[in-house]
Amino acid sequence: MAVNKFLVGNGAGFSGDRVDAPLPVLKTLIASGLPSAMFFETLGERTVALAHLEKRRDPNAGYEPMLERLLGPILAPAKENRIPLLGNWGAANPPAAARAVAKLAMEKGLPDLRIALVEGDDVTGLVAGGQLPVHEADAGLDMGAWKLIAANAYIGAEPLVEALQQDADVVVAGRTSDPALAIAPLAHHFGWRFDDWDALALGAATGHLLECGSQVTGGVFWDPGFKDIPDPANIGFPIAEVTADGGLVITKADNTGGLVDLRTIKEQLLYELHDPSHYITPDVVLDISQCRVEQVGKDRVALHNLRGQARPDTLKVTASFEGSWLGEGEVSVAGPNALARARATADVLLERLKVRGLDIVRARADLIGVASVHDSDDGALWRSYSGPEPEDIRIRLAVEAHTRDDADQASREVLAMLCCGTAGTGGARWRVTPRILTRSHLVLRERVPTRVIVRTAKEIAG
Template identity: 45%
Template sequence: MKTIRIGAGAGYSGDRIEPAVELAERGELDYLIFECLAERTIALAQQAKLKDPQQGYDPLLMDRMRAVLRPCSENGVRILTNMGAANPLAAAATIRAIARELDLPHLKVAAITGDDVLELVTSGDYLDDTGAPVTQLQERLLSANAYLGAQPLADALAQGAHVIVTGRVTDPALVLAPLIHEFGWAMDDWHKLGQGTLVGHLLECAGQVSGGYFADPGYKDVSNLARLGFPIGEVGQDGSVVITKVEGSGGCVTVATCTEQLLYEIHDPAAYLTPDVVADFSNVSMTQLAPDRVAISGATGRPKSGMLKVTLGYLDSHIGEGQISYAGPGALARAQLAQAIVAERLQLCGVQTQELRFDLIGANAIHGAQLSREHAEPYEVRLRVTGRTASLQEAVRIGNEVETLYTCGPSGGGGATKSARAVVAVRATLIDASQVHATIHFGDD
């Protein structure tokens, strides 16, 4: 049975680069994927694009491509990534420029567009997931991007693309597309599409399936996390997969790590909705074949819904924050006094907040006062004051009041910090898939 090897080079925008280089050089791969888009990422990228039309793609795109293009080219590895974010065309042009710098002019780079549906949703009668009309967001709406499926990526591979850069696609589509292309799967072979979607879901977060975000010393020990190896999927023509990693790299691949990743961000394991298929993971089975080798199969699927999820990025509010630390005997009492002072000052000065939160880090910030009160008094405490405001000017005032504790608060305060920033939030809506049309671009068109 034909088998292809797919490596996961990134699970989020700021992920480590060295494991991807290790995969490109030593992974004996056919494909390397970089999954770098979170829910708010495109909205933030759209803000960057508005400031500079040549920006709006992942900030680490150049570093990643400079690190992997040569070994991928030398080893015949094709790359798929959603690092195009809000500007896949500019991202593709940047990759071509890097390829020329590296004397790799033969690389065929494709950009896929069509996920940007801002004009469509703002001109139609769409409701977001709160039940409100999308048009109510008005000038606060920054972006609207539909989740594309695997078909346009598979088409680009069929047209000879060595590197494919997209905006918003589903995370599993980056893996499903090579499987469709290599194995000739039909787009209505729901069982294979369901199994392929499972493979993509297992690989999409890179190091999470090979021991990252898993370790709990004494309970779930993982060796050499500083050199965590990112995963490889050895995928058969029937969609079955063995998850593994480069020999000698850090981390581990076990039934437990794979099970945790299987359950990651899954609402209904029997109905995982994607643009390509409604996947069913409820009968998946896993077998530990050898150290760092887990065989996984049993996913199925049924016909897709015909609808696409659209992520709406919008300017929600502003956040102001201030922090200061107290240590030594009486640290908790001094931090509590500091909190009371700031609370009163914000009222006296008329700071307008939509939401206000006080945390004593080291005493109650994670589990709250009820669960934390039975534990011994901490020797060091950090006060954090956070407020949501309508304007940046009001947000700034929160941090300023915390900073004044240096001279107007309890003794021994130190390490004060303050910040204020805009909050980009997300909502979602659904649109008919027939209204979205993906386009493949080769060259600088």
């Protein structure tokens, strides 16, 4: 008979998250003495596309670059305490990620660590063949001129449950849905059916609240003087306590900073929800329209009245395309009359693009410290700014170009301002990066067969 309470901890909310965050979570799970699991959500839509580009460059790359750092301190204690670790850290190359985990396990003296590889999310062939309808929200996007990089379907929790049923210690997947990473260990522990919509809704809400890591424990929420949090340099990552009767409490790792209160929970619960009564995941449609939140202790918030509806017949697919090139250049001015010098510098940079006849699709200049985030491409805000003059201003030139060379030449114009610009100009830097375009498709779930392979670290390492 399953224990009434199960804990789910989160160790990462995006690629590049704090690598020291998982250990306090694991220690808290172990100290509880309760059955537990940890998951790591390290993928965004652009992250997958960039991972595919890395895989093209190196067949052994294309998975979460911080994988070894995230797992290194926790792999042995997690196995010793029978706490499975799940993650979509496979990105574009789950087999390579599984090999990396196996290598790490061998170094840690864990040759019998059981590693599950979940495959099947790559549906590039279906998109390349024009077999999938475009999602209605992206119907107006014409990608005919761009080269397809890859297409990945958001798979649900069922193959992850299959991996746990085979006693996997570590589950390596590619593009899963974020909530599926929490649904899977809960469904496995409590024996949920995959048509028990209210139970799956509980799991989806758990995953949704935890998926972004510290966003639910004070990160992003933090606004000094208005919404303060304790010890922000040591924000604790979240843990969910789920009970068989439908109870859900969100808390965080012991002896860490940050906080969990009604405000942090509400902000994360509403994050990315277009329709609170109809949040679509591959496993269930979550309805939070009647949800009630309750502070039940320090850093403890309970959620009630979560409801589920039948899952959709289709899965979302994100197709990634090679786009144009982004060129960025920055240079600073400081001291008296900085605003006038910054405006003049921005105008000269934009004029230089015309003088040189570069093939630029779009260009804009921003005066960071005056107006940038909320400005338009024509610089209306910094041109009309009449507030206090900053002590220093960073001028940013950004261009979109069809070729790397045009983007590079445009962004390098900031360097010339060190000698050809106004007085007191310095600190130039520039870079060029490929732009990734994405478009969403839909695919019938039966067209996305998954496969689960469970092997020991010793078997994988050969």
